[in-house]
Amino acid sequence: MKARSVNLCNNKEAASRLRRAGLRPTRQRLAVARLLLDGRDRHISAEQLRDELRAKGETMALATVYNCLHQFESAGLLRPVHAAGEAVLYDTNLREHHHFLDVETGELTDIDPAMVSLPSLPDAPEGFETESIELTVRLRRR
Amino acid sequence: MKARSVNLCNNKEAASRLRRAGLRPTRQRLAVARLLLDGRDRHISAEQLRDELRAKGETMALATVYNCLHQFESAGLLRPVHAAGEAVLYDTNLREHHHFLDVETGELTDIDPAMVSLPSLPDAPEGFETESIELTVRLRRR
DNA sequence: TCTGCAGTTTGGAATTATTCTAAAACTCTT
DNA sequence: AAGAGTTTTAGAATAATTCCAAACTGCAGA
DSSP: OOOSSSOOSSSHHHHHHHHHOOOOOOHHHHHHHHHOSSOOOOOOHHHHHHHHHHHHTTTOOOOHHHHHHHHHHHHOEEEOSSSSSSSOOEEOOOSSEEEEETTTTTEEEEEEEEGGGOOOOOOOOOOEEEEEEEEEEEEEEE | OOOOOOOOSHHHHHHHHHHTOOOOOHHHHHHHHHHOOSOOOOOOOOOHHHHHHTTTOOOOOHHHHHHHHHHHHTTSSSSSEOSSSSSSSSEOOOOEEEEEETTTTTOEEEOOGGOOOOOOOOOTTTTTEEEEEEEEEEEEEE
């Protein structure tokens, strides 16, 4: 019985996932894929990712981490969230959903999509198309 | 018949507005107030503001521009919008509303509040309170 | 298997937005 | 006009990210 989430525990699966996305499976991209594309919903910054990789023994230049994140984004494997603190966070949850943001820590939490409905979204103005929609509820410790 | 928008064409009115907000009316704050608190709805960054001030013959340190913006924000005279490009933009429109963002230029445009309704906003998690809500529709030139 | 080249990675410098700092310049009250 | 407490300022410092040119690597073909 296979779960919906793809398990990229080994390089073979990660590699084919990358190839399907049009990315050459380099050592660095494989490491990132195994860490981020395992089906868990998370939000991670470039620096956090670098640290987690390092903890797994995969050190790579910060520029490479940024490169990977951008490539994964273009390939539709990750979605950037801009409204967060200072740094851009990458969201492994590709379903439509929204976020709580703890403005103190910068931490993001998914909002259950059932809790919010956007019944009437305005059409994009002439000459534009909607790239994405971000609803962020900024939270402060009470 | 006075319009709803306060006209801060002269320093007297700007000064009293600042005092009411608990801010000492310094030359720099007066200049910013006259430029931003005239009732027009706009979105402006620190650098843009500095340039507009300079164009009016009011030069001031960029640090002062940032100071002013923060103080105006704390005083409830401006609202920061974070979801925009790289820089924080300050919104002179204090009514609840949302934004289109041109991701190319970073330009924000208000979304008519009648066009969007957020019927069921999720409650803030235990121990938190909602500071603000930002709905941003990111646009790309077609 | 070997080779070459386009595609990748890398460290460090460069950029951008913003904050910090300590000193000089104000504002307000007395 | 003087003192105290605020503000402003220029420039240094920080943080996230991008740029760069050189070194490296995956893979297609000989």
